[in-house]
Amino acid sequence: MKKKKYATVPSKRSGQEVPEGIVMKCPKCKKIMYVKELKKHLYVCQSCGYHYPLGAFDRAAMIFDEDTFEEFDKDMISENPLQFPNYMNKLDKDRKKTGLNEAVLTGKGKIEGFSAAVAIMDKGFRMGSMGSVVGEKITRVIEYADRQHIPVIIFSASGGARMQEGMLSLMQMAKTSAALKVFGEHGGLYISVMTHPTTGGVSASFASLGDYNFAEPGALIGFAGRRIIEQTIGEELPKDFQTAEFLLEHGQLDQVIPRSKLKHVLANVLSIHAEGSAAGGSGTGI
């Protein structure tokens, strides 16, 4: 298996979400803020707590100790298995836009000194959708964590399976879940962090399978789209429907964690699992 390694987190930011320019208006409370200030606060609105979606590189920089992140499988790119019209052009465009070759960044690094493998999805790339490359990179990083006996953390941000790769995309749900099952049987620790949005085939596979399921405040998380549900049941849904807070209330999450505390909470979980076992848990399977 080929791995491209980079000693530092690239400074190039991905994601069109993160504001460019000097000032930025919060999409939720409309308050105007300096971008510099916003960045200092990890792209969280200091007025209303709105969490801006983060690009994958920004997320890596935020989570890992300085200069500890190494990227895996950087050069893996999609083919066009169904010969889907225009698909390759769309991928090209998103590559330029995000600086990523696909919708997920994988690698390893240290969080407050604890080693972890990681997959970080980026909704700026084809809405974070999962096709063959996303499924393969995530599977490989789980397998890497399994071999190295280190925990794996997956930050989900995805609209679901990628349409343009048809059934190959759907099968990535089974592939990633099966990899987690093997990892779990070996006592591996998997932390799932759902960020905005985590829906469809990603929500219905690895994102929901954490030993710990966390989410960022306000993140949209669910299986079916809101509009489809409203059409199906013929009624309007409550405003907070399918938010992280809604899921917490319905027993689907362990905690909703504000971005400012996320790194520390992850380090805490890693530290608890490191006690008595350097492998992040080496007991029996789930």
Add this chain to the structure above:
Amino acid sequence: MGPELEFEKPIREIKDKIAELKRFMDEKDIDLSGEVGKLEERLVALEKETYGKLSPWERVQIAREFTRPTTLDYIPLLFKDFLECHGDRLFGDDAAVVAGIAKFHGRPVTIIGEQRGRDTKENIRRNFGMPHPEGYRKALRMMKQANKFHRPIITFIDTKGAFPGKAAEERGQSEAIARNLYEMSGLGVPVISVVIGEGASGGALAIGVGNQILMLENSWYSVISPEGAAALLWKDAGQAEKAAETMKITGLDLKKLGIIDKLIPEVLGGAHHDPKKQSELIDTALSAALTELDKMNSAELQQQRRLKYRKIGDFDTIENQTQD
């Protein structure tokens, strides 16, 4: 024969004409057997032509044919001593999923299948074959039981999708599907999945992580329904016919893509023309699949299933592409 589909009209017309001529012969005592014979020849040729080269969209229509046999239609034709088992032990019983134990050629098996209604009343009760989380959790409960008692599992996929509803989301539709993928991948017994009608997305896959995936010739299996794909990709659900082609959702296409293992032929015109004959064709395929899987022990079955999914994907590296 059930209600006719648009592309079957010419067939119906010839059939009507034959019937008319025969009636005329009886009533007027005139010999028209020459004409009838010719028409019957034409009918055979036309049926062969029509059903021999069905387009993906025509297959989708056959898969949705209301009289098409469902899980509960096949069970008595394929199995003996079926005992249905209800409930997920957590919330309730989902009638959109049927599960139970039975004997297949004398051998104990566990059966799980998605189930739509065969009339409006039953369709409402069974939520049009669109399961809630409790349906998938019932399926998982029965799969674990099968694993415990070393019984092969046979699943029948036939769904328009996991139900997109408020209650389904509240009770963790995503988690229920994800959990099944996770647990199914680790089962130590043979798992054979047969797509008998519609196979839409995660709702189908949630009972479909098999050692072998079989598909009826006129069924479809896709990451999203043709209408959904058209709406998402081209903002026009009316382009479903085009989506059925582009998305590669028929058994033939998926066999070529290496996603499914075997295509089960259908009786002329589709399974609904002769459910009994169709069940014999399914029986043959199931028996062959079981014979193959019987050669593996529990660990090998697990391994074979894992590798099967591990290998699915199509990707490259930038270097390779620039070399091409």
